[in-house]
Amino acid sequence: MKTGIFYGSTTGTTAEIARQIAKEMGVTENDIHDVANTSPVKLAEYDLLILGSSTWGHGEVQDDWYDFLDGAEALELKGKTIAIFGDGDETMSDTFCAAMSVLRRRMESTGASFTGEFPASAYTFESSPAMLPDGNMVGLALDNVNHANLTPERISQWVKTLE
Numbered sequence: 001m002k003t004g005i006f007y008g009s010t011t012g013t014t015a016e017i018a019r020q021i022a023k024e025m026g027v028t029e030n031d032i033h034d035v036a037n038t039s040p041v042k043l044a045e046y047d048l049l050i051l052g053s054s055t056w057g058h059g060e061v062q063d064d065w066y067d068f069l070d071g072a073e074a075l076e077l078k079g080k081t082i083a084i085f086g087d088g089d090e091t092m093s094d095t096f097c098a099a100m101s102v103l104r105r106r107m108e109s110t111g112a113s114f115t116g117e118f119p120a121s122a123y124t125f126e127s128s129p130a131m132l133p134d135g136n137m138v139g140l141a142l143d144n145v146n147h148a149n150l151t152p153e154r155i156s157q158w159v160k161t162l163e
């Protein structure tokens with residue numbers, strides 16, 4: 001199973017997390033892609049797609065994702081699996097890691113299936129569009145602003161659910 005990691009990052013935090021996930025999964029540097037300079041058709045080369053965005057504005061995806069998603073959502077990715085991660089700030093307690101829900105919603109049209117939900121009980125926030133009715137987050141949510149110390153263990157726990 002070929003795994004590709006695609007991320008958007010403004011100040012470098014999500015880029016660093018993408019590298020940490022890659023290391024944990026044995027994904028090489030060639031298969032880590034910054035969506036700012038990657039064509040969406042690259043997605044078709046992989047079986048497992050790991051998509052990551054920080055949250056900006058009031059619950060929006062990181063800027064570089066906009067153009068990428070316009071192309072990506074038109075692709076046929078049936079048979080592939082998508083796992084989402086995000087990083088944000090729990091104190092923005094009604095939009096914590098909300099960008100993950102945007103990635104999920106926009107990629108649904110591709111026919112890919114989704115994996116990698118993560119228990120929302122691990123976090124402290126009031127509500128988030130990234131939280132599903134079953135009590136899980138749509139993907140791995142990380143908070144390197146307030147709880148960077150928890151990130152390595154959360155990544156390690158999450159990656160095991162993808163294998």
Ligand SMILES: Cc1cc2nc3c(=O)[nH]c(=O)nc-3n(C[C@H](O)[C@H](O)[C@H](O)COP(=O)(O)O)c2cc1C
Nearest residue numbers: 009010011012013014054055059088089095096097
């Ligand atoms: C102006 C601004 C708005 C933000 N809005 C949110 C938000 O709505 N929800 C959230 O969880 N985090 C929010 N954050 C926190 C960022 O997502 C967080 O700092 C992230 O790690 C940045 O990652 P990046 O440098 O890879 O883009 C915001 C940060 C800033 C500076």
